[in-house]
Amino acid sequence: MDDSATILAERLMHIHARLVRAAQRTGRDPAAVRLIAVSKTHPPDTIRAAVTAGADAFGENRVQEADAKMAALADLRPTITWHLIGHLQRNKARRAVQLFDLIHSVDSLRLAEDLDRHMAALRPDARLDMLVQVNVSGEASKEGFDLVGWEQTPQRLDAFCAAIEGMLALPHIRVCGLMTIAPWGTDPEAARPVFRSTRRLRDTLAQRFPHAAWHELSMGMTDDFEIAIEEGATLVRIGRAIFGARE
Numbered sequence: 001m002d003d004s005a006t007i008l009a010e011r012l013m014h015i016h017a018r019l020v021r022a023a024q025r026t027g028r029d030p031a032a033v034r035l036i037a038v039s040k041t042h043p044p045d046t047i048r049a050a051v052t053a054g055a056d057a058f059g060e061n062r063v064q065e066a067d068a069k070m071a072a073l074a075d076l077r078p079t080i081t082w083h084l085i086g087h088l089q090r091n092k093a094r095r096a097v098q099l100f101d102l103i104h105s106v107d108s109l110r111l112a113e114d115l116d117r118h119m120a121a122l123r124p125d126a127r128l129d130m131l132v133q134v135n136v137s138g139e140a141s142k143e144g145f146d147l148v149g150w151e152q153t154p155q156r157l158d159a160f161c162a163a164i165e166g167m168l169a170l171p172h173i174r175v176c177g178l179m180t181i182a183p184w185g186t187d188p189e190a191a192r193p194v195f196r197s198t199r200r201l202r203d204t205l206a207q208r209f210p211h212a213a214w215h216e217l218s219m220g221m222t223d224d225f226e227i228a229i230e231e232g233a234t235l236v237r238i239g240r241a242i243f244g245a246r247e
């Protein structure tokens with residue numbers, strides 16, 4: 001391993017140890033939590049070093065940027081998976097279907113319908129795995145289905161469930177769970193209610209739509225991933241703790 005891979009391997013080992021401890025604190029199996037290395041803004045060489053260091057799943061937030069990097073890393077394709085974690089514009093949906101293994105950021109029924117249509121044309125025998133992005137806090141971002149206060153607002157939950165029903169009827173996509181982004185802040189504990197509410201929402205959906213898979217909860221980043229794991233995260237999206245600060 002060269003220097004950069006050695007540094008990345010040390011950081012990954014450290015994060016993994018924290019991940020294991022967080023899972024064990026709440027009696028969870030650490031193997032049920034997958035680490036997604038968020039490689040946005042970092043060049044292909046850095047991603048290659050991260051693969052040497054043991055990372056096998058990468059998150060990108062822009063289709064065009066990811067497209068160029070994946071082309072440079074095509075030889076690694078069989079051993080790694082690519083995750084789209086940023087907002088997806090509908091005019092990029094076709095390309096996204098060709099590139100990504102899991103799309104975390106589906107935030108409208110129309111986008112899901114577009115993805116379904118592109119899958120039908122491009123890979124008719126497969127289903128695209130996707131997560132539904134939700135916003136339960138109001139502060140974090142304007143992205144995701146608006147579920148602020150959903151536990152007190154049945155109309156909001158019902159409107160969301162109508163969209164979910166529409167998604168579950170699409171034959172070329174597979175809804176696998178939920179994704180959320182907690183508010184930015186200095187106190188990671190402040191994210192706990194957001195993660196807990198997202199998990200409760202997932203449990204509610206699993207009751208209403210038991211025929212669908214609701215196993216994935218994509219939540220937690222560099223500053224709050226341990227709390228997300230304590231609250232049930234199965235996918236944590238970590239950038240800075242692995243790659244250092246972004247420009």
Ligand SMILES: *Cc1c(COP(=O)(O)O)cnc(C)c1O
Nearest residue numbers: 038061085221222237238239240
């Ligand atoms: C950038 C980003 C991350 C990673 O954030 P870090 O703070 O660098 O760990 C995770 N999720 C999403 C949606 C992001 O845009």
